[in-house]
Amino acid sequence: MPTFWLVVALFALSAAGFFLGRQRALQAAGGDARQLHSLPSYYGLNVALTSLVPALGVLVIWLFAQPMIIESTVSGMIPDDLIPEATTRGLVMSDVRRVAEGLDTAIAQGAMTRDEVNTISTDDTDVRARLGEVGVALGSEVRSEVLSAAQRYRRMSQTGAVWMSIVVAVLAIAGLALAYLKTDKDFRARNTVERGILLLLLLAASIAILTTVGIVLSMLFETMNFFSLHSWKDFFFGSTWAPNFRGDSELSILPLLWGTLYISVVALLVAVPIGLFAAIYLSEYASYTVRSFAKPLLEILAGIPTIVYGLFALLTVGPALVKVFGRGEDGLLGVEWMSGATSVLTAGLVMGVMLIPFVSSLSDDIINAVPQTMRDGSLGLGATKSETVRQVVLPAALPGIVGAILLAASRAIGETMIVVMGAGAIAKFSGNPLEAMTTITTRIVSQLTGDTDFASPETLVAFALGLTLFVLTLGLNIFALYIVRKYREQYE
Structure with missing residues (x-):
């Protein structure tokens, strides 16, 4: 059957x-x-x-x-x-x-x-x-x-x-x-059924935990196989990423890690100010009508597929930056600092737009959680609206806001499609945001694309990259939870 x-x-x-x-x-x-x-x-x-x-x-x-x-x-x-x-x-x-x-x-x-x-x-x-x-x-x-x-x-x-x-x-x-x-x-049917439901709930929670453990172990075992074929010193302390499938590859994570962190920082420089200011406006200044319209409209950004953001970066933002920073005398600035549409700035700007609802929505909820009595007390003592926001509301909500920013950072580090289409595929160290670079996630996709036998270092390195990325994002999430729990205020 x-x-x-x-x-x-x-x-x-x-x-x-x-x-x-x-x-x-x-x-x-x-x-x-x-x-x-x-x-x-x-x-x-x-x-x-x-x-x-x-x-x-x-x-x-x-x-x-x-x-x-x-x-x-x-x-x-x-x-x-x-x-x-x-x-x-x-x-x-x-x-x-x-x-x-x-x-x-x-x-x-x-x-x-x-x-x-x-x-x-x-x-x-x-x-x-x-x-x-x-x-x-x-x-x-x-x-x-x-x-x-x-x-x-x-x-x-x-x-x-x-x-x-x-x-x-x-x-x-x-x-x-x-x-x-x-x-x-x-x-006693009710007792038996409720115990059975409790066991099912426990099983569901266990499946989620065991799935996470299984993912980590699968990456760990393949990473061990990789390090049995390739030097861990070159992986963690080398300076070149050059897989060639001929047995003399240089597979260092540092150029990829630099590109990942660089693009993520640019994205956060875009998302954090805009998202935080939007949250302050919606929670403290906007009327009910404006808030009921603007907040769902802002959160639509979170529902757009990342491949659409990648196309936007490739077809709109990248060419626009080339018009400003490239094409020599034909450019708006008269200099050729940018040779192509793919760059750190292209991917960072578009990724920052994608992260705006993550920062704004979480920050808005955290700011709204600050008791109204604190605002009323500040206003009653003669403080203005802006002074109340700066000196009372934001300090009270700061731990939660920091946690929201760190969660957005972990989301930026794990992004793939925007980077693939907006940042390029060159692994190198550079401080120029107008040059093309690549990240850990794009290299994982590249190494596992096509016919793979999972027996060569050039293929197994994807698991080492994935495990490193997992540890990095997990550390950020744990740090965010630590900040929120240690410094958050309990209000009645």
């Missing part, structure tokens, strides 16, 4: 269990719901959840575990001498999966029967012709070992799918029957 229909059947069985459990509880109480320990709906929910949750959990675990087990088993069928030096076992397994999917396509379209698929060989020209008619190519590069592994792969996948359907269905029916038989007017 396809997974989709199996899930639909589980939910249908769970819905039926809800009505059956509710009806049985009412029957046990002689139709008088007041005789029940819990509300009738709790009895139905107990049967429904007992039927659905364990079966659905086993289904999810099975879907994750089965491919790994099959891959591990089938991978052993590929001899080492079949794997060229320039590739890896993982790439050969990709060919195995491709051939297996092609064989399934041939069966689905009626070009071959299951028995024929299980017995074909790479020398069968008639089989090649029939597969070619449905768009499946068994070229000369597909060796007999790969075809045998593909046949084993699809057989194990089919067998696993059948057993999965059986186990999940039996578990769901058994859960429904067990909960149905336990249903009685004295059964």
Whole structure:
């Protein structure tokens, strides 16, 4: 049974269990719901959840575990001498999966029967012709070992799918029957359901945490593989970024880190003043009508896709800066300081515009959290509106504002598309904001684009860059939370 229909059947069985459990509880109480320990709906929910949750959990675990087990088993069928030096076992397994999917396509379209698929060989020209008619190519590069592994792969996948359907269905029916038989007017259904919901909430929180741990560990292991192939001293203390896939690459993070921090600083120089002034105006000076119109309009900037900002940087901001700082005597300043549309200033300006709603929205909420009594007290002592804002409101809201700025900084450091299209791809040290540079995120994209085997330092360096970027942004977020919690004021 396809997974989709199996899930639909589980939910249908769970819905039926809800009505059956509710009806049985009412029957046990002689139709008088007041005789029940819990509300009738709790009895139905107990049967429904007992039927659905364990079966659905086993289904999810099975879907994750089965491919790994099959891959591990089938991978052993590929001899080492079949794997060229320039590739890896993982790439050969990709060919195995491709051939297996092609064989399934041939069966689905009626070009071959299951028995024929299980017995074909790479020398069968008639089989090649029939597969070619449905768009499946068994070229000369597909060796007999790969075809045998593909046949084993699809057989194990089919067998696993059948057993999965059986186990999940039996578990769901058994859960429904067990909960149905336990249903009685004295059964504490509400306590059981609430404990079950609590466990589900705990599981959801655990999944989020475990996912983060899994991401970090996956990057950590690949980073360790990278440092086993490339010197960590060159990575952290070198001065050149020059991957060339010939074994003599210079892969230093420092030029990329410089470009990342430089562009982020320019972006913050744009976003912080504008965002903070906008927040002060909206919270302290704007009327209700203006605020209700301006605040949502300002926050629209946060919903614009970053690729749109990148196009804006490439097609509008960059050429505008070239007209001012470039083209020699044709430029507005008569000098040629900028040779192309991509530069630190281009990406920084556009990224700053993108960050404005992050700063303004968070700062506005923080400023509004300052009690009105503090403003009234300041005004009552003779201070003007501006003096109250400068000397009372902003100092009280400063820890939260600093936290908002640091969160915006971590967002700027992790930006990719604006930098790809607005800053260029040159890794170097330079203090000129009109020159093209690049960042850590753009290099990660570049190193993982195209055919990669995850076995060379030039590819694995992306994981080292990602882990470094993760540590950097995590440190900023932790520092922002520390500032907010240490210096924030508690008002009543």
